Amino acid sequence: MDLTALIIKxxxxxVIFGVTLVIAMYSxxxxxxxxxxxxxxxxxxxxxxxxxxxPLADAGKMFFKEDFIPAQASKWLFILGPCLAILTALMTxxxxxxxxxxxxxxxxxxxxxxxVNIGILYVFGVVSLGVYGIMxxxxxxxxxxxxxxxxxxxxxxxxxxxxxxxxxxAILMMTGSLSVSKIVQDQHGFAWNxxxxxxxxxxxxxxxxxxxxxxxxxxxxxxxxxxxxxHTEYSSMKLGFYLFAEYINMFISSAIISSLYFGGYNYPGxxxxxxxxxxxxxxTGHNLATAIGSxxxxxxxxxxxxxxxxxxxxxxxxxxDQLMNLGWKSxxxxxxxxxxxxxFGLLYEVKYASWxxxxxxxxxxVASQARAPKGAVSAQKV
Amino acid sequence: MQLTNRSKQVSNKEMTLAEKMYLxxxxxxxxITFSHLFKKRPTIQYPEVKRYLGPVFxxxxxLKRDEEGRERCTACGLCAVACPxxxxxxxxxxxxxxxxxxxxxxxxxxVYEINMLRxxxxxxCEEACPxxxxxxxxxxxxxxxxxxxxxxxxxxxxxxxxxNRYVRxxxxxxxxxTEPTLSGAAT
Ligand code: SF4
Ligand code: SF4
Numbered sequence: 001m002d003l004t005a006l007i008i009k010x011x012x013x014x015v016i017f018g019v020t021l022v023i024a025m026y027s028x029x030x031x032x033x034x035x036x037x038x039x040x041x042x043x044x045x046x047x048x049x050x051x052x053x054x055p056l057a058d059a060g061k062m063f064f065k066e067d068f069i070p071a072q073a074s075k076w077l078f079i080l081g082p083c084l085a086i087l088t089a090l091m092t093x094x095x096x097x098x099x100x101x102x103x104x105x106x107x108x109x110x111x112x113x114x115x116v117n118i119g120i121l122y123v124f125g126v127v128s129l130g131v132y133g134i135m136x137x138x139x140x141x142x143x144x145x146x147x148x149x150x151x152x153x154x155x156x157x158x159x160x161x162x163x164x165x166x167x168x169x170a171i172l173m174m175t176g177s178l179s180v181s182k183i184v185q186d187q188h189g190f191a192w193n194x195x196x197x198x199x200x201x202x203x204x205x206x207x208x209x210x211x212x213x214x215x216x217x218x219x220x221x222x223x224x225x226x227x228x229x230x231h232t233e234y235s236s237m238k239l240g241f242y243l244f245a246e247y248i249n250m251f252i253s254s255a256i257i258s259s260l261y262f263g264g265y266n267y268p269g270x271x272x273x274x275x276x277x278x279x280x281x282x283x284t285g286h287n288l289a290t291a292i293g294s295x296x297x298x299x300x301x302x303x304x305x306x307x308x309x310x311x312x313x314x315x316x317x318x319x320x321d322q323l324m325n326l327g328w329k330s331x332x333x334x335x336x337x338x339x340x341x342x343x344f345g346l347l348y349e350v351k352y353a354s355w356x357x358x359x360x361x362x363x364x365x366v367a368s369q370a371r372a373p374k375g376a377v378s379a380q381k382v
Numbered sequence: 383m384q385l386t387n388r389s390k391q392v393s394n395k396e397m398t399l400a401e402k403m404y405l406x407x408x409x410x411x412x413x414i415t416f417s418h419l420f421k422k423r424p425t426i427q428y429p430e431v432k433r434y435l436g437p438v439f440x441x442x443x444x445l446k447r448d449e450e451g452r453e454r455c456t457a458c459g460l461c462a463v464a465c466p467x468x469x470x471x472x473x474x475x476x477x478x479x480x481x482x483x484x485x486x487x488x489x490x491x492x493v494y495e496i497n498m499l500r501x502x503x504x505x506x507c508e509e510a511c512p513x514x515x516x517x518x519x520x521x522x523x524x525x526x527x528x529x530x531x532x533x534x535x536x537x538x539x540x541x542x543x544x545x546n547r548y549v550r551x552x553x554x555x556x557x558x559x560t561e562p563t564l565s566g567a568a569t
Contacts, residue, residue, distance in 0.1 A: 038419065
């Protein structure tokens with residue numbers, strides 16, 4: 001790799017970094033707008049046109065708040081907590097392929113921070129480090145509620161990481177690689193994994209919600225039980241870091257969901273677009289086609305960010321035992337079943353084997369619905 | 383007794399499999415919230431758009447003049463007695479020769495003050511007044527004050543402007559303005 005390639009790589013990494021931050025920043029704005037629109041309100045609209053400067057105003061406010069460290073807190077860990085949270089949140093984006101490749105001086109440089117052949121494992125490693133940010137912060141605050149929130153976060157993340165990991169094993173089996181860019185390349189065109197792995201997708205999505213501590217799984221910061229959860233004692237930009245880390249995580253999860261199940265930068269007809277553009281414009285055409293792919297990828301990411309918000313403002317929080325039951329008794333067995341069925345599917349070359357589970361589940365559900373006593377449907381959930 | 387038909391009997395029955403999977407219910411909920419994206423927003427953009435609060439809104443006080451421009455208040459003190467918040471105080475004075483064009487009765491209020499921090503805008507002063515002198519405007523809020531000195535409204539702020547009389551059923555008033563437009567209006 002010579003100097004130009006290195007420079008381009010650096011630029012790509014910096015751009016990814018910047019884009020992550022900007023998207024996370026505007027996610028806070030989008031969250032409030034989406035919440036408002038789902039609730040027939042208007043949302044922030046005073047700071048700048050359409051309230052577009054709201055994130056800046058928020059950040060300004062955060063900076064000017066008193067930065068308070070409780071007397072009994074363990075000082076360095078207290079500072080370390082939010083730093084860890086935001087650091088781990090930012091690290092994940094390194095292995096996500098944001099587009100195919102840019103051509104420069106006959107060099108093909110993939111639009112990706114670093115290409116690791118165990119990309120998915122890297123993501124999982126960093127994500128599971130992320131819980132330390134919450135744990136350390138919650139513990140260092142020397143506050144019962146923070147500690148409870150931190151414990152909840154830890155146990156929830158550990159439980160759901162299992163199902164998360166198991167749900168993508170089916171994909172890894174089908175692709176035969178741990179590299180994210182390989183998985184994305186494998187879904188070329190319209191061969192998205194979603195169509196082979198519907199069950200895996202639903203499990204992954206649910207677990208991603210839990211991993212991000214988003215509603216309906218936001219028990220670590222459950223206001224009505226734990227005041228603010230792990231960030232009760234935090235103020236000023238340290239709190240800002242925690243909140244910001246959540247939005248970065250949301251962006252990264254959306255990126256991973258769209259690259260694992262929705263084909264990343266792949267879209268139907270991409271070959272045709274690339275051929276035509278390259279034929280008429282040469283290198284520029286190649287780069288242009290890559291840009292279109294990236295735009296498609298970001299479209300998918302934005303959709304999932306919206307989905308995260310949409311779900312947040314629709315579904316109430318789970319109870320803690322419900323959360324654990326769902327994780328251990330439903331998602332993990334289902335994920336294992338999915339692996340087994342996909343394995344058989346690969347063995348006998350039935351591509352859509354995973355649909356069998358979905359079909360069986362729908363039939364069972366309809367049957368049990370039909371057998372259920374009529375009348376008081378949708379009563380209290382147990 | 384059933385008040386609405388929306389109440390649901392709470393039961394502890396076993397959930398069916400479909401309910402245990404949550405997904406149908408979640409999809410339903412998502413559909414409901416999504417439909418709200420396209421609903422009309424009832425928000426009124428407050429400082430720019432003001433809502434008409436109706437002809438019975440009780441806002442800023444006004445001391446009326448009669449048709450010839452004379453102050454109606456005769457400083458009888460009934461409004462002060464009626465006021466539950468004890469917000470009104472006044473000093474009476476006798477009308478001198480040559481002041482007939484200023485005051486309608488022989489006795490008038492030389493000082494008439496309402497403490498706007500005490501006032502609860504109940505409108506009892508308006509009801510008590512035998513001379514139809516004090517009213518609460520329906521088209522003007524009491525402006526915000528930031529200093530203790532601004533709290534007490536004297537006659538300079540209360541007595542109505544001859545050229546800009548207050549009419550309760552003014553059809554031109556479509557909104558209740560809230561900005562402190564008082565300074566120029568009242569003398
Ligand atoms: S509106 Fe009520 S509280 Fe206010 S001055 Fe009149 S009587 Fe007193
Ligand atoms: S405003 Fe009416 S009630 Fe009050 S002192 Fe004057 S005349 Fe009497």
